[in-house]
Amino acid sequence: MPLNTILVIVLIVAAIIVFFTVASAFSLWMQALISGARVGLLNIVFMRFRKVPPKLVIDSKIMAVKTGLDISTDSLESHFLAGGNVLRVVQALIAADKANIPLTFKRAAAIDLAGRNVLEAVQMSVNPKVIETPRVAAVAKDGIQLTALTRVTVRANIDRLVGGAGEETVLARVGEGIVTTIGSAINHKQVLENPDSISKNVLGKGLDAGTAFEILSIDIADVDVGKNIGAELETDRAEADKKIAQAKAEERRAMAIAAEQEMKAKVVEMRAKVTEAEAEVPLAMSQAFKNGQLGVMDYYRMKNVAADTQMRESIGGQQGSEKKNNKDK
Known part of the structure; x- marks a missing residue:
């Protein structure tokens, strides 16, 4: 082309x-x-x-x-x-x-x-916007839990739109104010009788500072009674104290058993020594006979004393058994 x-x-x-x-x-x-x-x-x-x-x-x-x-x-x-x-x-x-x-x-x-x-x-x-908060749970001083549902009416603050906090911050601050107000109440009945006290206290805290909104009103939509947290805490504390006491008692029992075992070991050791000493008695007597330090009459008197002691111990043991049987009857 x-x-x-x-x-x-x-x-x-x-x-x-x-x-x-x-x-x-x-x-x-x-x-x-x-x-x-x-x-x-x-x-x-x-x-x-x-x-x-x-x-x-x-x-x-x-x-x-x-x-x-x-x-x-x-x-x-x-x-x-x-x-x-x-x-x-x-x-x-x-x-x-x-x-x-x-x-x-x-x-x-x-x-x-x-x-x-x-x-x-x-x-x-x-046209202001209404933000509904999730249910916020708080405990009054008497230990009763209350749950509150709140509606917050906000208006956009154009001067603070750049750099101002959003709705999440407003909701978090309102929830914090509700928890503080209910927690400072003497009893839960006081809050149930005057639910507007929550909105007045929260609104007076200036929660919209630093946010992109201006809070116009805070309205309590619903307040419900929850669990008796105070009683549950006391129950848990009592249960914990019980477990601590049981642990200490078990520790003392273990120490007592250990002390008993140690005492038994000492008794066994002493008996062994006595048996060892008794085994040396015939040798000593034989040596005494040879050296003329012990006569035949002395030996028989000693045997009589031992037999008499053994008889008395036997009689005492039988009487003790009879008294115990009579007492059981």
Whole structure:
């Protein structure tokens, strides 16, 4: 294919692309001009080269102008290129203007880029949101457990949306306040008679400080009586004391058994020594006979004394058995 023909084809394709681009830009320019939103035709054309959707910017610009807001096209383009949601920011500015809430484009863009839904925040400022907390359990001073269900009415604080804590923090602080209030009550009946004391005490603590919300009211939806925690704790403590006492008694018993075993061992040792000594008696007597230190009459007197002692022990043992039998009867 000749070079001239290729050039002609390229020029025709380029002309077609330029025609449609200019035609689309011209259509948007006419739409903006008729709506009173002045945007340059070349600016619309160059938006495509800057990878900015012209229709989104023009529609947002027209929407703002129709509601009396003056937002520059460069600001809308810059916010889009920064990764923001242009349409949502413009809608939030319109809603804030209608509700007489002071909100600038710069502030709304910062909130949007911070990851917050600025339109939802403005709507929540106009129409407060009700957050229902999970059931919070607390124990009064008399040991009775109470569970409370609370509804917290909050309004978005636009000035603290960037860097402010979320709903989880508000719920956690409200739960902490409920536990503190019930725990300081003398008895659970006092809380049941005046459940509004919980909301008054919690609301007076300034729990919305540092959060992205303003607490308007705290309402107690339900209060139920739970377990007798105090009695359960006392029961557990008594059971623990019982186990400790049993352990100490078992320890003393083991020590007593050990002492008894030691005493028995000593008795066995003493008996062994006595037996050993008794075994040496005949040898000593034999030696005494040989040396003339012991006579025959002395020996018989000693035997008589031993027999007499044995008889007395036998008689005493029989009398003791008879007394025991009579006592058992």
